[in-house]
Amino acid sequence: MNPNEPLSPGDQTPPTQTAARPESTASSRRVFLFKLSLLLNGAVGAVLAVPIVGYLLGPALKKRSSEESWIDLGPLGNFPEGETRLANFRNPVTTPWDGQTGDIPCWVRRISGNDFQVFAINCAHLGCPVRWFAQSKLFLCPCHGGAYYEDGSRASGPPERGLFVYDHKIVAGSLMIRAGKMPTLAARNCGKPTLTQIEAGPATTSAAAEGSSAAEDSATGSGAWPA
Amino acid sequence: MASLKQRAIDVYNWFEQRLGLGSPAIEAAMHEVPASTSSWWYVFGSAATVILVFQVMTGILLALVYAPSASHAWSSLEFLDHNVRLGWYLRALHGWGSDFMVAIVLIHLVQVFLFGAYKFPRELTWIIGVFLLLLTLGMAFTGQVLRFDQDAYWGLGIGASIVSRVPWIGGPLVDLLLGGPIIAGPTLSRFFTLHVFVIPGILLGLVGLHLLMVLRLGINEWPMPGRIVSKKTYVQEYHKLTKETGIPFVPDAAWKDAVFAAIILLAIMACAYWFGPFGPTGQPDPTIIETAPKPDFAFL
Numbered sequence: 001m002n003p004n005e006p007l008s009p010g011d012q013t014p015p016t017q018t019a020a021r022p023e024s025t026a027s028s029r030r031v032f033l034f035k036l037s038l039l040l041n042g043a044v045g046a047v048l049a050v051p052i053v054g055y056l057l058g059p060a061l062k063k064r065s066s067e068e069s070w071i072d073l074g075p076l077g078n079f080p081e082g083e084t085r086l087a088n089f090r091n092p093v094t095t096p097w098d099g100q101t102g103d104i105p106c107w108v109r110r111i112s113g114n115d116f117q118v119f120a121i122n123c124a125h126l127g128c129p130v131r132w133f134a135q136s137k138l139f140l141c142p143c144h145g146g147a148y149y150e151d152g153s154r155a156s157g158p159p160e161r162g163l164f165v166y167d168h169k170i171v172a173g174s175l176m177i178r179a180g181k182m183p184t185l186a187a188r189n190c191g192k193p194t195l196t197q198i199e200a201g202p203a204t205t206s207a208a209a210e211g212s213s214a215a216e217d218s219a220t221g222s223g224a225w226p227a
Numbered sequence: 228m229a230s231l232k233q234r235a236i237d238v239y240n241w242f243e244q245r246l247g248l249g250s251p252a253i254e255a256a257m258h259e260v261p262a263s264t265s266s267w268w269y270v271f272g273s274a275a276t277v278i279l280v281f282q283v284m285t286g287i288l289l290a291l292v293y294a295p296s297a298s299h300a301w302s303s304l305e306f307l308d309h310n311v312r313l314g315w316y317l318r319a320l321h322g323w324g325s326d327f328m329v330a331i332v333l334i335h336l337v338q339v340f341l342f343g344a345y346k347f348p349r350e351l352t353w354i355i356g357v358f359l360l361l362l363t364l365g366m367a368f369t370g371q372v373l374r375f376d377q378d379a380y381w382g383l384g385i386g387a388s389i390v391s392r393v394p395w396i397g398g399p400l401v402d403l404l405l406g407g408p409i410i411a412g413p414t415l416s417r418f419f420t421l422h423v424f425v426i427p428g429i430l431l432g433l434v435g436l437h438l439l440m441v442l443r444l445g446i447n448e449w450p451m452p453g454r455i456v457s458k459k460t461y462v463q464e465y466h467k468l469t470k471e472t473g474i475p476f477v478p479d480a481a482w483k484d485a486v487f488a489a490i491i492l493l494a495i496m497a498c499a500y501w502f503g504p505f506g507p508t509g510q511p512d513p514t515i516i517e518t519a520p521k522p523d524f525a526f527l
Binding site: 056057059060061062067068086088091093094095097098099100101102103104105121122125126127128129131142143180181182184185186 | 296297298299380381384385387388389390391392397398399400401402403405406407408409410411412413414510511512513514516517518519520
């Protein structure tokens, strides 16, 4: 038996061909109904698209205020004057399955007394984790060699601006920062005072203000460059 | 024995009568191609397709164990490497398959470019091919993210930083990329969706289209210096060439494709055996800042 042979003569012959009727009112009504059905499906599709697009765009439509909040970094005593230390905090917005990714580090610089600067860990170039080198008084990025002075301003390398800075305040002897969102160059982050642009320039003014601590650390060279 | 053979033919015919897929498939496989295309230069496209199938298979096997959750993905990879019998080898096969696929797709593109095969009437085949390269790179990047280790975490940070530079909509785009305010659980979930459902779906669809067009338009003949492709005469000339020098693709030309695909699969298996799987490097803990993130070779 030939496999290409149809099962029965009537099966594969479209009924419209055999009928061979001229354009009738019935056919034009069918065409109209078909067009109407297309229109109906278009309308249903458009209505269905609203919740789907809303769901997809959900993360982008969230208000910044709902994602950021004040976080306690610990008592002021944890941050000796004239030093820059790493501090970790749990991101205010997390899911139960975030694991370690919900823990965010930041650099806390206590200039003196209640004078603080809190820098984001992310390099302003491509977000890699910058490291503080106390001897050379520089933040260095391992990815593409971005370098920042101790006050967070850009020293050299590809970053076009200084480190991102968190808003901070002191409440009952504790250092609080306003955080919750990964800092990037996106307009929403740059436009707000929470992550201000620091003009590039030498860090002499702040270094001079620190006095003794600056002299202490300047004894060693740049031997701490990462391997 | 003869009756057994006859019964096998009967079974084939039973299905063929209902499906009708066999004869068009045989016809397509045996279509005539210019003899000059039976060359070792023409084996890269089919090899890329074979690796794609290989990647789908090994990917499904890995998904049997992998936990697409930010808190467990890394440990599920460690579990695959150390606690699942031959889990390390499946991870290595998929990882090396990925590197080979990127390389072979790039070589295929270079060959098509050098042979001028992108010219009339195959422009759209080329354009779809470029998208297939981008999708392949998309698979490589999202796959690197699923290996949820330090490099994946900071690689996502790099991705977010790049996207943040898009004028006007950079901010919302970062949110869409990360699925939330920071790199965390929702980020891994959406990259899993992209790597397992979205990109492979588009990839397989476009590969089908790409192949259909290769069949429809014919494999381009060996180029000759000084021979200009004219839109008026090319199709006619190609058909004449195929008629005069044509050989059936299967088996006269396809055996080289098959041999090359086998060599490539063997090379992937050997690399996977001797060099093992990629990572995972350290845990995806951003508080461990003593790290120098390094992307996979395709993104260096």
